[in-house]
Amino acid sequence: MTMPAYQPGRWDLSDLFQSFEDPKMADTRAHVETRVSDFERSRDRLSETVDAEVFRDLVEAYAEIVADVERLTGFVSLKFAEDTQDQQAQARTADAYQWAAEIDNRMLFFRLWWKALPAEAAERLMGIAGDVRYWLEALRLQTPYTLSEPEERIINLKDVTGAHALVTLYDTLTNRYTFRVKVDGVEREVTRGELDPFVHSPNPDLRAAAYQELLRVFGRDEVLLGQIYQNLARDWHSENIGLRKFANPMAVRNLSNDIPDEIVDTLLETCRSNGEIYRRYFRLKARWLGVDRLRRYDIYAPLLASQPTIPFGEAVRMVLDSFAAFDPRMADMAERVLRERHYDGEIRKGKRSGAFCATITPKLTPWVLQSYEGQPRHVATLAHELGHAIHSQLASGHTILTQHATLPLAETASTFGEMLLVDRLIQAEKDPEVRRDLLVSRMDDSYATIQRQAYFALFEREAHERTHAGATVDELSEAYQKNLREQFGDSLDVSDEFRVEWVAIPHFFHTPFYVYAYAFGQLLVLALYHQYRQEGEAFKPRYVRLLEAGGSDSPERILTAAGLDIRDPGFWQGGFDVLRADLDELEKLGSIATSAG
Numbered sequence: 001m002t003m004p005a006y007q008p009g010r011w012d013l014s015d016l017f018q019s020f021e022d023p024k025m026a027d028t029r030a031h032v033e034t035r036v037s038d039f040e041r042s043r044d045r046l047s048e049t050v051d052a053e054v055f056r057d058l059v060e061a062y063a064e065i066v067a068d069v070e071r072l073t074g075f076v077s078l079k080f081a082e083d084t085q086d087q088q089a090q091a092r093t094a095d096a097y098q099w100a101a102e103i104d105n106r107m108l109f110f111r112l113w114w115k116a117l118p119a120e121a122a123e124r125l126m127g128i129a130g131d132v133r134y135w136l137e138a139l140r141l142q143t144p145y146t147l148s149e150p151e152e153r154i155i156n157l158k159d160v161t162g163a164h165a166l167v168t169l170y171d172t173l174t175n176r177y178t179f180r181v182k183v184d185g186v187e188r189e190v191t192r193g194e195l196d197p198f199v200h201s202p203n204p205d206l207r208a209a210a211y212q213e214l215l216r217v218f219g220r221d222e223v224l225l226g227q228i229y230q231n232l233a234r235d236w237h238s239e240n241i242g243l244r245k246f247a248n249p250m251a252v253r254n255l256s257n258d259i260p261d262e263i264v265d266t267l268l269e270t271c272r273s274n275g276e277i278y279r280r281y282f283r284l285k286a287r288w289l290g291v292d293r294l295r296r297y298d299i300y301a302p303l304l305a306s307q308p309t310i311p312f313g314e315a316v317r318m319v320l321d322s323f324a325a326f327d328p329r330m331a332d333m334a335e336r337v338l339r340e341r342h343y344d345g346e347i348r349k350g351k352r353s354g355a356f357c358a359t360i361t362p363k364l365t366p367w368v369l370q371s372y373e374g375q376p377r378h379v380a381t382l383a384h385e386l387g388h389a390i391h392s393q394l395a396s397g398h399t400i401l402t403q404h405a406t407l408p409l410a411e412t413a414s415t416f417g418e419m420l421l422v423d424r425l426i427q428a429e430k431d432p433e434v435r436r437d438l439l440v441s442r443m444d445d446s447y448a449t450i451q452r453q454a455y456f457a458l459f460e461r462e463a464h465e466r467t468h469a470g471a472t473v474d475e476l477s478e479a480y481q482k483n484l485r486e487q488f489g490d491s492l493d494v495s496d497e498f499r500v501e502w503v504a505i506p507h508f509f510h511t512p513f514y515v516y517a518y519a520f521g522q523l524l525v526l527a528l529y530h531q532y533r534q535e536g537e538a539f540k541p542r543y544v545r546l547l548e549a550g551g552s553d554s555p556e557r558i559l560t561a562a563g564l565d566i567r568d569p570g571f572w573q574g575g576f577d578v579l580r581a582d583l584d585e586l587e588k589l590g591s592i593a594t595s596a597g
Contacts, residue, residue: 003320006338008312008345008372010082015340015364016075020092025072029099032068035061036106046113048121052128059132059401062110065103067361067400073100074360080168081369084175085350093168094160101160105153112152115143134553135401138258145244145255155239163235170228170509173221175352179213181206192353193371200300200377204289208297215497218504225503226473233467236512241468249464250457253513257406258554263566264516270572271454271519277576278451279491281443281583286492294492296484300444303437309374312345319383322424323390323417327540333393334386340365345372345382354506355381357388357414362396362403365389376441380418387417395550402552407514409555411521412528413547415449419529436589439582446522446579451487453518459483459502460513477502523575527564530578 017025042058076096080089114122114136122140126133146152179195180187183206198210218225233249240252247261254261286294288303310318316338324331337343342365344351355370366389372378391413395403405412422442429435462483463476471479481499488494507514528546532539542562549558556566565571 003317004339005313006316010346011344011367011369012341013075013078016071016360020079020088028068028072032065032103035065036103039065040106043109046110048118052125055125056128058110059129062107063132063399063401065107069100069103070360070400072096074358078358078367081352082344083350084171084352090168090172094165097164098160101156105156108149108152108156111139112146112149115140115146131398131552132401134551141255141258145246147243151243163232166228166232167509170225171352173225175350177217178349179217181209181213191347191349191351193347193351194373197373197375199297200302200375202302202305204298204301207301208295211297212497214504215500219497219500222477222500222503223473226476229503229509230467230473232509232512233464237464237468250461250513257408257517259408266569267520267572268454268457268516270569270576271451274576275451275487275489277580277583278447279489282488282491284587285440296492296494296498299447299492303440304433308376310376310379311374312372315379315382318379318425319386319421322383322421325424326420327544330390333390336365337368337386337389342367344369347371347373355385357385357392359392359404361400362398366392380421380445383417383421384414387414390417391547394544394547397548398550398552403550405551406555407517408520409558411518412525415521415525416528418445419525432589436586439586443582443586449522450519453515455483455487456505456507457513457516460508460515523572524564526575526578527571530574531563
């Protein structure tokens, strides 16, 4: 069967709504309002002795309302991602989130009642909860940090015009930035998505120019963007430390991930203690590039003098072939995103930078956004985001309350998908120089996903503490520069302009402490991939079950069922041992001449 000639065009959102003027949007809102009014009338039926059937019906109604709200907010969010400068999308997004907060406030009584229910009564109802049991269990984990209903209502409304509005402002400001860079003697004005490939250029001057321009443009607004961050951090502290009484800012994310604080601390300290692996790698790479020491501009430098431009159709074939070799069902799930035009790979001004996969409801194929430039790393990003889509579809048998894996497991299928792609390319490659470049790319990617993200998390922890203590934006930038110097040691030179890089990291603004999930996920996948290499076909059913679980159980129980002990520091060290073996293999290839300049 011949694969269709897919193009990286704009996605189609009609499975949600046709447009902002679609009458179905108003109909859906009206339907939600009616359902919520019905739901509110159930308040008097809630007690310790509530009938099991009544309880089950209420949870089902709650999930259906959430699904309709997600369809509406998902549509406006994806329209905003299409073009962050579209004033209608900006206004509709703000309105939709305001409405969603009001709907959530009207249903808040149910969650608060559930959290306050005595243990024996809660256990009785969880026994008949079926697929939503873990969602109910996870809610009760929040009981010690839950406020009164009026307070929770105020926080929900405050977030719409507070934290959420600040994040929208950050996106609106930064996604309108353009960058000027000289390529082949011609000055070009580009978006951030178009600028990013230049930091991977074989031309060292172009790499430096791309970084310098990125940091120059963001640096102009360092104080403004830094103040947005500080206000987000203060809001986080006021709510979560001051009101909810969490022990520290990161503990909030750990609880939502259902990962004990001590496991996250072990993960980050293991990353810190293995820093020499990457420092050794950067020293090796400097020798290959023919320099005494790398600059920070050079860490993603390719070893080959030219990088191939890969047409989108070929990229799709490479990704789908690698998935099909593991499990044909996964290739079909990935292709479904393209077949249904739920993919947006077009490059255009105003489009949100970066890449993501958005799962709206279990019944809908996820949507994927990236700006496809044709570089090998963009093929890897395609595999990564389609891996997320596979994970969502495998978990689509769950309700909207239990489909989404928690953040640490959310990166499993995406990172595993990248490894399938790169391994297949390495195995098929006969040219030792190209093979080495593929291994180098994988080492670069592992740095970006593990060590860089772990040090991001360490910076976030310090930045929140310093902000609460009254630090200035300039002092936060100095703390970031110190973080970089510890991370790289004497393995490369970090120029002072990188002190402002932190204001160009959207995750710090969008989702505090999200970033350690990448390190968690990558080291987890290294352990899983090691099992796959050892066990072959016997591994696959266990891996598929892990993905099918979605968010229907705690990460620790899901991983224990897969034979992994995340409380054991040796588990995390095992991931670094795999990386060390890759580095050993790279050093054996060190005698091969490179054509890089």
